[in-house]
Amino acid sequence: METIQYNLPQSRIPRAWYNVLADLPKPMAPTLHPGTLQPIGPDDLAPLFPMSLILQEVSTEREIEIPGPVRQVYAQWRPSPLFRARRLEKALDTPAKIYYKYEGASPAGSHKPNTAVAQAYYNKVEGTKRLSTETGAGQWGSSLAMACAFFGLECKVYMVRVSYDQKPYRRALMEAFGASVTASPSTETESGRAILAAHPNTNGSLGIAISEAVEVAAKDPDTKYALGSVLNHVLLHQTVIGQEALEQMALAGDEPDVIVGCTGGGSNFAGLVMPYVGRKIKGQCGARIVAVEPAACPSLTKGQFTYDFGDTGHLTPLVKMHTLGSTFIPPGIHAGGLRYHGMAPLVSHVMDLGLIEATSVQQLDAFAAGIQFARAEGIIPAPEANHAIAEAIHQALMAKEEGKERTILFVLSGHGHFDMQSYIAYQAGKLENYDYPAEEIAMALAGLPAVG
Amino acid sequence: METIQYNLPQSRIPRAWYNVLADLPKPMAPTLHPGTLQPIGPDDLAPLFPMSLILQEVSTEREIEIPGPVRQVYAQWRPSPLFRARRLEKALDTPAKIYYKYEGASPAGSHKPNTAVAQAYYNKVEGTKRLSTETGAGQWGSSLAMACAFFGLECKVYMVRVSYDQKPYRRALMEAFGASVTASPSTETESGRAILAAHPNTNGSLGIAISEAVEVAAKDPDTKYALGSVLNHVLLHQTVIGQEALEQMALAGDEPDVIVGCTGGGSNFAGLVMPYVGRKIKGQCGARIVAVEPAACPSLTKGQFTYDFGDTGHLTPLVKMHTLGSTFIPPGIHAGGLRYHGMAPLVSHVMDLGLIEATSVQQLDAFAAGIQFARAEGIIPAPEANHAIAEAIHQALMAKEEGKERTILFVLSGHGHFDMQSYIAYQAGKLENYDYPAEEIAMALAGLPAVG
Numbered sequence: 001m002e003t004i005q006y007n008l009p010q011s012r013i014p015r016a017w018y019n020v021l022a023d024l025p026k027p028m029a030p031t032l033h034p035g036t037l038q039p040i041g042p043d044d045l046a047p048l049f050p051m052s053l054i055l056q057e058v059s060t061e062r063e064i065e066i067p068g069p070v071r072q073v074y075a076q077w078r079p080s081p082l083f084r085a086r087r088l089e090k091a092l093d094t095p096a097k098i099y100y101k102y103e104g105a106s107p108a109g110s111h112k113p114n115t116a117v118a119q120a121y122y123n124k125v126e127g128t129k130r131l132s133t134e135t136g137a138g139q140w141g142s143s144l145a146m147a148c149a150f151f152g153l154e155c156k157v158y159m160v161r162v163s164y165d166q167k168p169y170r171r172a173l174m175e176a177f178g179a180s181v182t183a184s185p186s187t188e189t190e191s192g193r194a195i196l197a198a199h200p201n202t203n204g205s206l207g208i209a210i211s212e213a214v215e216v217a218a219k220d221p222d223t224k225y226a227l228g229s230v231l232n233h234v235l236l237h238q239t240v241i242g243q244e245a246l247e248q249m250a251l252a253g254d255e256p257d258v259i260v261g262c263t264g265g266g267s268n269f270a271g272l273v274m275p276y277v278g279r280k281i282k283g284q285c286g287a288r289i290v291a292v293e294p295a296a297c298p299s300l301t302k303g304q305f306t307y308d309f310g311d312t313g314h315l316t317p318l319v320k321m322h323t324l325g326s327t328f329i330p331p332g333i334h335a336g337g338l339r340y341h342g343m344a345p346l347v348s349h350v351m352d353l354g355l356i357e358a359t360s361v362q363q364l365d366a367f368a369a370g371i372q373f374a375r376a377e378g379i380i381p382a383p384e385a386n387h388a389i390a391e392a393i394h395q396a397l398m399a400k401e402e403g404k405e406r407t408i409l410f411v412l413s414g415h416g417h418f419d420m421q422s423y424i425a426y427q428a429g430k431l432e433n434y435d436y437p438a439e440e441i442a443m444a445l446a447g448l449p450a451v452g
Numbered sequence: 453m454e455t456i457q458y459n460l461p462q463s464r465i466p467r468a469w470y471n472v473l474a475d476l477p478k479p480m481a482p483t484l485h486p487g488t489l490q491p492i493g494p495d496d497l498a499p500l501f502p503m504s505l506i507l508q509e510v511s512t513e514r515e516i517e518i519p520g521p522v523r524q525v526y527a528q529w530r531p532s533p534l535f536r537a538r539r540l541e542k543a544l545d546t547p548a549k550i551y552y553k554y555e556g557a558s559p560a561g562s563h564k565p566n567t568a569v570a571q572a573y574y575n576k577v578e579g580t581k582r583l584s585t586e587t588g589a590g591q592w593g594s595s596l597a598m599a600c601a602f603f604g605l606e607c608k609v610y611m612v613r614v615s616y617d618q619k620p621y622r623r624a625l626m627e628a629f630g631a632s633v634t635a636s637p638s639t640e641t642e643s644g645r646a647i648l649a650a651h652p653n654t655n656g657s658l659g660i661a662i663s664e665a666v667e668v669a670a671k672d673p674d675t676k677y678a679l680g681s682v683l684n685h686v687l688l689h690q691t692v693i694g695q696e697a698l699e700q701m702a703l704a705g706d707e708p709d710v711i712v713g714c715t716g717g718g719s720n721f722a723g724l725v726m727p728y729v730g731r732k733i734k735g736q737c738g739a740r741i742v743a744v745e746p747a748a749c750p751s752l753t754k755g756q757f758t759y760d761f762g763d764t765g766h767l768t769p770l771v772k773m774h775t776l777g778s779t780f781i782p783p784g785i786h787a788g789g790l791r792y793h794g795m796a797p798l799v800s801h802v803m804d805l806g807l808i809e810a811t812s813v814q815q816l817d818a819f820a821a822g823i824q825f826a827r828a829e830g831i832i833p834a835p836e837a838n839h840a841i842a843e844a845i846h847q848a849l850m851a852k853e854e855g856k857e858r859t860i861l862f863v864l865s866g867h868g869h870f871d872m873q874s875y876i877a878y879q880a881g882k883l884e885n886y887d888y889p890a891e892e893i894a895m896a897l898a899g900l901p902a903v904g
Contacts, residue, residue: 001520003462004527010457068453075456076535076830083528087602105557107830109869149827150539169621169872176826176875374628375601378528378559417561417869420621423628 004086006248008079013071018239020274020346021232022062023281028232028349029320032307037451040317047218048225050126053119056233064236066118073117073150077106078240082248088376089396096399096406097254098392101245101272103413104379108173110414111268112143112228115237119226120147129222130154134184134209136264137163137336137384138170139414140228145179156223158184158192158212161204163336170418184209191215191313203332206265206340211313218315229265230310230319230344238271241411246275249409256287256409258395262387263291263300263358264337266344268413274346277355289356290395291347292387294366296434297330299323299343300351300358302441307451308342318451321348325444331434333363334422335383337413341444361390362433367426369393370416382414383422456538458700460531465523470691472726472798473684474514475733480684480801481772484759489903492769499670500677502578505571508685516688518570525569525602529558530692534700540828541848548851548858549706550844553697553724555865556831560625562866563720564595564680567689571678572599581674582606586636586661588615588716589788589836590622591866592680597631607631608675610638610664613656615788622870636661643667643765655784658717658792663765670767681717682762682771682796690723693863698727701861708739708861710847714839715743715752715810716789718796720865726798729807739861741808742847743799744839746818748886749782751775751795752803752810754893759903760794770903773800777896783886785815786874787835789865793896813842814885819878821845822868834866835874 021028030039042054049057056064066074085098103111123131131153135141141157148155157179164171164183171181184204185192191211195202202208210227217225227234249256259276261269269291279285291300299322308323310316323342324330330339343351350356361369370386372393373379381389392410399406416423425431473480482491494506501509508516518526537550555563575583583605587593593609600607609631616623616635623633636656637644643663647654654660662679669677679686701708711728713721721743731737743752751774760775762768775794776782782791795803802808813821822838824845825831833841844862851858868875877883 001462001524001527004524005462007459007461009459010453010455072453072456075453107832113830146830150830168876169869172872172876172879173832173869175879176823176832176872178827371628375630378565378598378602380559380625380628415869417621417625417867418872420624420628420870424620424624427624427627 002086004084006082006251008244008247010075012247013074013078014066014240014243016063016065017236018243018275018278019059019062019064019236020278021060023278025281026353028345032318032451034309034314034317048214050122050128050224052122052126053233056236057231067121070118070121079244080105082245084252085377088373091376092393092396094396094400095404096396096408098396099249099252099409100412101241103241103268103411104415108143108146109417110139110143110382111238111241111271112140113147114240114271115228115234116143116147118237120151120153123224124151124153128153128224130156131226132156132213132216132223133226133228134158134206134213136160136206136339138167138418139337139382142170142173142177144226145174145177148179149177155179156216157181158186158209160184160206160209160336161202162332166421167418173418184212186212189215191315195312202329205312205329207312207326210311211315214311214315229267232346235267235270235274235344235346238267239274241271242273242275245272245409254407257406258408259287259289260292260388260391260408260410262338262384262413263293263343263347264340264384266347268411270344270347272411273356277350280355290391291356291358292391293358293360294333294335294338294387295360295362295436296333297339298360298436299341301360302436304445305348305352306448308448310342318449319345321345322351324441325448327447328441328444331437333434334419334431335366335387337384359391361387363431364433366390367431380416381412382416383419385413454538456536458534458703460696460699462527464699465526465530466518466692466695468515468517469688470695470727470730471511471514471516471688472730473512475730477733478805480797484770484903486761486766486769500666502574502580502676504574504578505685508688509683519573522570522573531696532557534697536704537829540825543828544845544848546848546852547856548848548860550848551701551704551861552864553693555693555720555863556867560595560598561869562591562595562834563690563693563723564592565599566692566723567680567686568595568599570689572603572605575676576603576605580605580676582608583678584608584665584668584675585678585680586610586658586665588612588658588791589834590615590619590870591789591834594622594625594629596678597626597629600631601629608668609633610636610661612636612658612661612788613654614784618873619870625870636664638664641667643767647764654781657764657781659764659778662763663767666763666767681719684798686719687722687726687796687798690719691726693723694725694727697724697861706859709858710860711739711741712744712840712843712860712862714790714836714865715745715795715799716792716836718799720863722796722799724863725808729802732807742843743808743810744843745810745812746785746787746790746839747812747814747888748785749791750812750888751793753812754888756897757800757804758900760900762794770901771797773797774803776893777900779899780893780896783889785886786871786883787818787839789836811843813839815883816885818842819883832868833864834868835871837865
């Protein structure tokens with residue numbers, strides 16, 4: 001029998017998260033206070049986050065120990081499986097080997113619980129009663145809702161309007177876990193009301209929903225805010241993916257030549273690749289590392305690397321990142337988790353250092369890849385993950401064309417069980433590609449704050 | 453760290469299915485030809501099934517080797533995880549230990565691929581071009597659609613009308629795998645048209661959909677029929693569940709005192725319990741084995757053990773089983789996979805022999821148990837599986853009341869990602885219990901064929 005699973009026992013769940021900041025050849029640009037434009041200190045963030053997460057945000061320790069109760073919850077689905085996609089390889093008739101690290105086996109169906117559980121844990125320990133957050137596709141919201149149920153916290157989710165309408169079942173899942181879910185922009189917050197006044201029929205966006213969730217946390221001492229991507233501590237928690245993958249690829253006796261992940265805020269990509277980036281810095285890894293973003297929201301491939309706000313309402317600190325402008329509202333593509341104007345500062349930084357590269361994929365190509373993958377591998381992928389699959393298939397077909405062997409590793413960030421409406425639309429021919437929204441992005445970039 | 457996963461490597465996928473017929477103290481009653489009422493031979497079934505499956509149906513060999521290509525596909529998700537539900541135990545504050553064998557980790561989300569893959573394989577080997585089938589909740593239809601995609605077969609699914617309407621995303625999944633899906637009863641078949649003439653607004657039922665799928669297969673030499681439960685060979689393929697569970701419980705160092713599964717046609721229950729039933733026959737297992745059915749469709753607890761047709765249109769052979777009468781159309785409960793008038797003859801037989809027992813659960817109690825489980829364990833269960841959970845929780849609470857230790861093992865047959873509409877309805881207070889439909893069942897039983 002050919003091996004297609006490379007599994008590790010519960011005892012091999014990593015004991016520490018890997019912090020690439022310890023190994024960077026050049027430090028990241030500091031985060032700036034939105035009022036003073038000076039570098040912020042830990043106390044500035046204390047209204048929003050528990051101190052342990054704030055300290056992780058700026059830590060340069062290489063290994064940050066995973067608390068026992070977090071590892072205990074991880075054991076529900078970690079180590080996650082690494083699969084060799086042998087049936088897909090046969091369908092493509094390629095000499096390439098394709099491996100995928102599958103994060104959809106988590107109960108919430110994606111990589112997001114890796115950080116949701118950690119964030120809920122640290123908040124619980126520091127006395128938080130309630131967490132507020134935003135969600136795009138709903139992967140993050142349902143993961144945080146689950147983690148809050150496990151640790152006995154209340155959970156308030158602002159769900160981007162277009163996803164709220166497209167994905168009633170994702171909302172139902174959050175509610176089954178006991179969370180309260182509101183469509184964003186809402187009339188519950190000042191920032192929501194301001195957006196609704198200017199754009200009454202808006203699809204919403206992650207940037208807007210972040211403003212609402214941050215506002216709620218800032219105003220209530222019992223409520224903290226939780227973010228599902230972008231920040232250093234979030235990406236840190238995801239590095240269990242890459243650490244396990246390193247061990248599983250060794251089990252398989254292979255080294256990746258190309259490493260691929262889809263990028264919205266950057267967390268599933270960073271989770272897989274940062275342990276490899278660390279090795280690359282040390283000259284121990286020669287792989288190409290490729291971020292794949294939607295052509296409709298191309299922060300890495302078309303954005304500017306500069307200071308911008310994390311949210312549309314300009315309540316968050318300023319971070320240096322690849323951005324399309326924080327007032328840009330991306331088209332309503334079905335990969336809701338990729339509809340974010342900026343890219344994680346850490347991912348942006350390693351891109352700027354030449355350690356990774358980026359490409360973009362159109363919506364229809366992403367769905368075509370997803371269907372091809374489902375028929376070969378059985379798993380129906382999340383629309384976000386289809387972007388990574390499209391690039392993995394592209395790499396495999398290039399290898400075939402060139403007659404070369406190639407080992408491809410990608411992260412399949414989640415399943416698409418709650419995204420079937422988008423597959424219905426795709427199969428009915430109702431989805432479209434989006435041209436690069438040049439004019440809107442130019443306008444949003446023109447409005448960037450004059451900093452840095 | 454407390455162990456909560458008891459996982460086995462790919463190499464421990466069972467090499468043979470376990471056939472309890474080899475160990476039964478009394479043989480099963482023969483299957484009868486619907487025309488002659490005489491025991492049928494293999495040739496009578498040849499229009500519907502490939503010969504290898506027909507021979508498995510009557511085999512009394514204890515071990516039936518799993519073909520290499522089937523084990524190879526099993527490796528996508530098998531051995532499936534066995535979990536200790538430690539968070540649920542804490543939530544219940546019970547001295548009982550609760551283990552669950554989780555079949556929702558398969559790509560189609562349930563135990564059904566265990567037999568779908570085997571059936572697609574044998575059909576492919578024997579030259580079948582197309583498979584026709586019925587599906588209730590959609591778990592079976594999507595599993596067969598996936599298996600057909602893997603082996604290059606066409607797939608035609610008759611989906612029970614109430615599920616077709618309630619579960620558009622399950623249908624979309626089947627279509628993503630390339631299957632053709634029709635609501636049943638349909639106007640495509642004689643049996644469908646006959647039912648529609650008599651009951652124009654019917655919810656449909658598994659019994660009706662079976663008639664349609666059988667009719668299509670009987671009329672086309674390139675098409676065979678595939679059934680997702682009830683028959684011996686289907687239950688046989690599911691025994692990988694119980695064989696793995698035996699090994700995983702040994703890893704955990706525990707022996708179950710109570711073994712629980714939900715029953716519609718009986719296949720996930722049989723899959724878990726038949727290896728234990730075999731041991732019970734040999735005096736090697738003292739566990740109580742409990743089948744849990746919906747109060748609205750209680751074949752084991754309220755039906756007669758007698759000869760009846762497998763379908764409503766009376767196209768199938770007659771089998772001796774616990775039945776509510778093949779013309780009984782169950783109420784539209786959301787556990788669509790349990791809406792079947794009869795029980796697998798093998799499950800009925802071991803019930804008759806006193807090797808297992810049965811109980812029933814009301815719809816609202818089942819959903820309450822499912823929500824409690826989701827908040828503790830993170831997995832949102834299929835409505836069918838909620839019946840098993842309700843009984844497992846009941847057993848754990850009884851143990852608490854009695855102050856006794858008790859080890860409970862149940863099979864969680866699938867996740868509920870495609871059943872969120874039923875959770876929305878439940879959480880909105882729109883679901884109801886159903887009284888035992890005494891009158892309809894009495895009428896259906898009065899119409900039983902006078903055989904046996």
